[in-house]
Every structure is written in C-alpha cells, then in structure tokens.
Amino acid sequence: MKEQPIIEIKNLHKAFGKNKVLKGISLRVNKGEDLVILGRSGSGKSVAIKCLVGLLEADRGKLEIFGTDITKLNYEGLNKIRLKIGFMFQNGALYDSMSVRENLTFTLKHHTRHLTEENIEQQILEALESVGLQDAIDKMPSELSGGMIKRISLARTIIIKPEIIFYDEPTAGLDTITAQEISELILSVQKKYKTSSIIITHDMICAKMTGNRIIIIKEGLVHAEGTYEELENSTDPWVKSFFFATNQYAMGPGPTV
Template sequence: MEKEKLHKEPKTKDKEQSPIIEIKDLHKTFGKDNKVLKGVNLTLNKGEDLVVLGRSGSGKSVTIKCIVGLIEPDKGEIKVFNENVLHISKKELNEIRVKIGFLFQSGALYDSMSVRENLAFTLTKHKRDLSPEEIENEVMEALENVGLADAIDKMPSELSGGMRKRIGLARTLILKPEIILYDEPTTGLDTITSREISELILDIKHKQKTSSIIITHDMACAKLTSDRIIVLKDGVIHAEGTYEELEKDEDEWVRSFFE
C-alpha cells in the first residue's frame, strides 16, 4: 500500500479551470433499436484519473471511442481541450488525436513487427523529421518508462499478456500524450500482473502528468488508480463519486460492484 500513498496526488481541482474533456448529452444507437448511449454527461479534469464502471454493453468503450472519432455519435457534444471534436476538420481532429493516447484491450501491436519497429512506426507516422538516432532514443525512453527496455528486439508473439499490455502502453506514451484512454487495461491478466499494470498507470500519471479515463471491470484497478469513479447504467451516468463513497452508496446496484 506504500506505492499507493507514494503516487496518488491530492484530489484538488482549480474551480476556474475548464475540464480537459467535457461530454454533454451523448447518444448512440446501433441498428434500429439498440440504444447504447442515452444522454451521457461526463467531465475529465486536468491531472485526474477517472474510472468508468458498468456492466457489459453499458456503453463504456463506445463513449471513449466517440472521444477520438472511432465511433460517430448520433447526438451530443464532445469537447477536448475546449474544442468540439464533432464540428472540426479532419486535420484539426488529427492534431488533437496526437495528444490522446488510446490503449486498446489487446494492446493492438502489429504482429509482423518487432517491438522496436512497432514503436518506431508510430513515432515516424506523426513525427517525420526525426533522425534514426532520435527515433532510437525515443523508443528506448518509452520502453524504459514501462520497464521493458530489454524486450526491444522481441516479436509480439514472444511476449506474455502483461508484456503486450506494457508494450502497447509504451507505444501510446511515445507521442507524449496529455490524455490517455485505457480500455480494460488489466483484462485477461493474473492478479499480480494486473496490479503491476495498475501501478504503472499511476507511475505514468506521476511522471508524465497525464489525465486519463480508465474503463475497467477490475475493482482492484479501480480502487488503486481512481481519483473519481462514474457508473454507467442503461446508457446514462447512474452514480458518481470516489471509490470509498460509492462503496457505501445507498443504491444496492451500485454497491454490487464493490462486493
């Protein structure tokens, strides 16, 4: 528990500061009648780790995919860095996307590329003017940040599930994003590895000064990483608070996540 004390920062917020992400009245329906989001409202403040809980199919992943334009909502407003991303040009959206890291459940590595090539490809795609030496330095720094510098020449098939998550995170970090969206970062991992990933999320927040939205079913991860938690139910925000507050919530359905 000492690690938790070391890395968690005071939960203070400048009331005059605009949220780094602000979502208002977000709706999304798939097909004719599969209404997944029915008016989601949420904010992410600078320097905050926000955990999103909800049953499968409640719209957690759909919400964060809307933020980066992977899914287009039917209705609503999404502001990132005070820009409405639903009403800007593709060029402007891509400029914002570079500042947002997205860690997919699988890690989403290219299986035909080594770890070095996976990271270098992401870097050169967005920063074309770097020299080979600069690219190598950036790759090594990203791998050192996740504790896997010695895996630089491995192929994804040689990595364990936990290592793939870490490499996926290194690839996300290499562009030095201001926001990171984590989609089930500990899914499929054993208890020890899951805690290591959760602690790594805290380390990154501390070192890189990131703001994050963390989608998870893992309550140990939620407890360790969250500054604030929101709970999705039936396409809307059903509850909001700290882990300790929601654990004692009068709503039996909310408390069921913590049992």
C-alpha cells in the first residue's frame, strides 16, 4: 500500500484582486523528502507556503497536512498542526533586542510549556550544536554575520523538533561558500531529525544539493517536475533556462582574447 504523503496540495487557487497568482497547483511531499520549489519572482512559490501554514486563506482547493485538510480547521485545530511545523524565514527574523539564547528560549517557551531551566538550556545547546554555533549563545543579532543569522534561524526552527520545515530562500544574500554550508546544514537537519521539507529557492546549487525532487512553477501552475538531473536534461527551453546560469558558472569564465 502506498504511503500517504505528509503534505498534499490539490488544485490550489489564490488571487489578490484581479491578480490570479495560483491557478490550480497540485503537489505532494512524501515523508522524509526535501522538495524544492523553483519559479520566477511572482510565480506564487511563497504564496503557496503561506496558504499551507494559514497565513493566507486559499480561495479554492485542498491543503492536506498529516492527512488533514487544514482549510476545514478552526483556529485551535490549525494551531495544533502548526506546532509540528518549523519555518525558516528569508531574513532570519530574529528579535534584534534579544540575545541568541533569549531568541531560542522565547521560541521554546512559546511552543512547549512547563520546561525546567535546565531542560531549556540543554535544548538550546543541542540546537546550536546542530548548526555549529554554540559559541554564539550570548551574542546579539547585530554581532552576527549573514551566514550566522541564517544558522541561528535554523537552530530556532529545529529547537521545537518539527516534523515539517518550510525554508523560504535559505541561501539568499549569502556568498557561494556560506550558501553551500547552509545547504549542507539543511541536509544534516533532514538526516538528524527525519524532517520533511519544502525549500523555496532561486539558488540552483542549493536546489541541486538539497532537493530529492524539484517542482517548477510557471504562471501559477506546476510546469515541470523531476530530479535535478531530469530537469537539467529537459528539452523544454523554459525549464533549461533555470540551469543555464548554473552551468555557465560551473564551467568558469571563457577564454580571453
């Protein structure tokens, strides 16, 4: 018997006034899978994720998480689902007035009640160790580099032990080496915590490193789906355009004349 997907979107529609952003997309994420979603700016990638966590209300369609259609849930029911979901925001979204320790403590206390101080400290250290930043525990966000902020954001995401993680442009704004380190961390988190993930990215190297499967959205619909290698070898000119810049980068600069 085929295992039920942990996330399934069926015929999702979402418009803002006359602007129809999602026009009936359907996709599924299997347990333990990292699904990458690609698409040009404005194609609806982030809108789909926001609908999945209830930040936006779908106009039409089914949004099933753990086999439950969240469009049918009340506020309390939706919150129970959210407790099993982590979200890594593009800008890190740390509280500037709180230290790293305080940022993680706030998230943990908000998610799990009645924890002892010893338990909180233990879980904070474990999360920071997972991202290689135990030494940053008492630093303020203003003292952190862009890559460190992404790592702390990931630590804050995994500290609640989510079953699902949504990554919104996890490598945006980072240099190539740091971006690869974040991609490696995403893989490490999947392996350690057995998470299922959706990764929204424009970074094709991140997509190649992290994606078990890739979906490309075009004009509010799923245009193509497959592994990185399958899509890279596609004969569709529009699909191939996503891979052209990456291949040019890999080959290095051309000969000088």
